[in-house]
Amino acid sequence: MEYKIGRSQATPVDNAISQACQTMTQAKFVWFTTTVAAFAETSQKMQARFPHSIVMGTTSIAAFSNEGIFHDTLEVLAIESGIECVGNVLEEADCCPLKYVERVQDAVRQLGTHRADDTICLTATNGLISCEESVLAVLNSVLRKEHIPVFGGTAGDRGLAEKTLVSLNGKVYDKASVFVLLRNLGGSIHLYRENIYKPICEPLTATKVDAFTRKVMAYDGRPASEMEAKMHGLTTSQMDRSFLDSNPVGRIIGKDMYIIANDDMDTDRQTMKYHARIYENDQIVMLQPDDYRQVNRETMQKIKQDVPRPSLSIMVNCLARTLLFESEGYADEFFRSMGTVLGNYIGWGGYGEQIYEQHFNQTMIAAVFE
Secondary structure, three states: OEEEEEEEOOOOHHHHHHHHOOOOOOOOEEEEEEOHHHHHHHHHHHHHHOOOOEEEEEEOOOEEEOOEEEOOOEEEEEEEEOEEEEEEEEOOOOOOHHHHHHHHHHHHHHHOOOOOOOEEEEEEEOOOOOOHHHHHHHHHHHHHHHOOOEEEEEOOOOOOOOOOOEEEOOEEEOOOEEEEEEEEOOOOEEEEEEOOEEEOOOOEEEEEEEHHHOEEEEEOOEEHHHHHHHHOOOOHHHOOHHHHHHOOEEEEEOOEEEEEOEEEEOOOOOOEEEOOOOOOOOEEEEEEEOOHHHHHHHHHHHHHHHOOOOOEEEEEEOHHHHHHHHHOOOHHHHHHHHHHHHOOEEEEOOOOEEEOOEEEOOOEEEEEEO
């Protein structure tokens, strides 16, 4: 695989693109991330610079790479060879992405031959409109039969939940999911997911829910907020913003656990609102922070064993994790140390992560190309 990675904090947009892309002449696939303010202009001008490429973009809290974390930065990846790729978009993601399922079918047909372990569907989905589960349902209605896993994340912003944007081939969307089928011609693609939270109780059963609005009214027949507080030895009045951000819940599916972030208590002070769906009869555990440095070391050891010489990696690191690591002075160290096992990589952070058929939060995921 031949590719180049560049970045720039220059202004205006023309200068940033010129600097970040100065060694890039042609590419099959171009990915970029930048700020919300610069995104629309950047999207149009990146497509003009790479008119024969698939150009995919997303807003993010920051740009991540093996050189660390960069704010207010344009980061660009241009893959010149070693891949096959096909891109498209699911529009109206907030209400009816199913209208565009034929675009997924067409993309699979255009991609043609692939193996189960050498292709992913890289996605970037608008945040703040609670659409991720609907998008995953549409994608997987086609991709599951093709053994193509979904891998991607929700777009981000500076952390204030103001606006998120994605783009494909110069067109900007605020209610969509852009996707690119990426086939690695040089080997397999390995997917990883890292949780830095641990359960503090046995699973509770979600007994009254409104999955569409991401609300849980009751666990084991008792008010959800009361049960969440009780598992932490607190009262509901003690569940302030800091607690909610630091103590998500975990959805148990088979042997796996997927993190779901607290949104807030509803106005009735009994219902809990979340940033991903919980369904009736789901098994839910309450979580608290684990020793994230040790977890990081274990993740890196696993990746190094599996893929000792990666060609390229793509990371999605949740906005909440990024804010946590920055508040504790660990962010730059984390992203640099991940480079020792991911090799050259690019990444973004937003309001959720998606892998296979699940949407979740407060997690790091990585796709590592052999």
